[in-house]
Amino acid sequence: MAAASTAAGVTAFHSYSPQEQQSQAQQSTDPPQLSKKPKTTLHKNPLYNPVHSKLSHQIKEKILCLEVMGVDSGKALSSNPSIHSTPLDSIHNIITFLQSKGILQKDLPRIIGMCPSILTANINHQLIPVFNFLSRDLNIPDHNYRRVINKCPRLLVSSVEDQLKPALFYLKRLGFRDLGALAYQDCVLLVSNVENTLMPKLDYLISLGFSKPEAVEMVLRCPGLFTFSLDNNFKPKFEYFEKEMKRDVSELKDFPQYFAFSLEKRIKPRHLEALECGVEISLPFLLKTTDEEFAELLRK
Known part of the structure; x- marks a missing residue:
């Protein structure tokens, strides 16, 4: 299952030739072929109005990849403008990394939809510390990462040193002893200031x-x-x-x-x-x- 998900992620970020890009761009105007989700708000994005015809092939490819994954590209680009300048390979590496931690392809629309900044996160300095925190501080086994992240995607965009550890320290000091309950039920408390x-x-x-x-x-x-x-x-x-x-x-x-x-x-x-x-x-x-x-x- 994990292998299938990874393959799907790689397919979504396939590098297209100019001819393929044109063909895919034409398909992207037909929602039923890309996704069953409601019409995107992309047309309201300043990026598309009125200079949409001047968009680079790279931006168009990012938009297509996001839509293929089921992510509202308009909302993602508006919420996280850094996506515009982030190399496509970097975004692909983020998706591949998350899938290596057990996150499935079907989880990505909700996770990225809630936290578009994940797509431009630094794997070594931001994401790996979060998973280390889950493992070392909350005793979460590798196979349960997906359960925790799906419960609270904001964990992925929270600073371990400035937010997660201080919150955990405060909660434990109050008397929260059940780390499992904190991780699987009340993990939103960990991303609270x-x-x-x-x-x-x-x-x-x-x-x-x-x-x-x-x-x-x-x-x-x-x-x-x-x-x-x-x-x-x-x-x-x-x-x-x-x-x-x-x-x-x-x-x-x-x-x-x-x-x-x-x-x-x-x-x-x-x-x-x-x-x-x-x-x-x-x-x-x-x-x-x-x-x-x-x-x-x-x-x-």
Whole structure:
């Protein structure tokens, strides 16, 4: 399977003759022949308007290769202008390297789509250190690299020394001991800035009246708390909890997952239904139960 994927990658980056380039360029105007994905936004790229006819063969070949891989070339070129000047062989080496680490051809559209800067990364100084970090610091075996990278492609464009190691050190200091859970479930925490993202979330929980040990216990039980927005998640949900639901803050200590539920689609509707029925239900039963189970609780 890996060999097939590598072959596909090499085919996608085949060097075309001028005649082949013209033929392939003509085919690229017909989306069904290249990809089943929606029409690219390439026509909106400044590169194409109004000087598209002056594009070099190399740029056209890069565009074709990206589209053949299933990557939105317009978005990739707009998000990472360095692709314009990066040699095609260099991009090919990136793809080959990722495939050597177990990344499959079918994974590339999503990975590159989320992080186009991967295509111009330095293999020795940027990518290899990331895989060394996964192996040495998180104890991830080689055959599981793909699982982790697919979970969080941003790992590939994160500095090991400036971001990944500091985040891991901070999380371990808080009490995150399960490296497997960090790698396979909560690896987004590793690409989070400690001072600007992680610490403010913990400080906010403490500001609600929890002690630091209590706040730490909450994020250990629900690591997703570190990923929620203060303004769009924490603050409106706590305001509703305090002013409308009029519940004791201690319930949040026992059920921090409250912040993971949608305010408009879950919390408010369930609370109003229970209020209308005159029934008081604990937070876990109020929010975690299925619609059928919740309806049964109200009937009882």
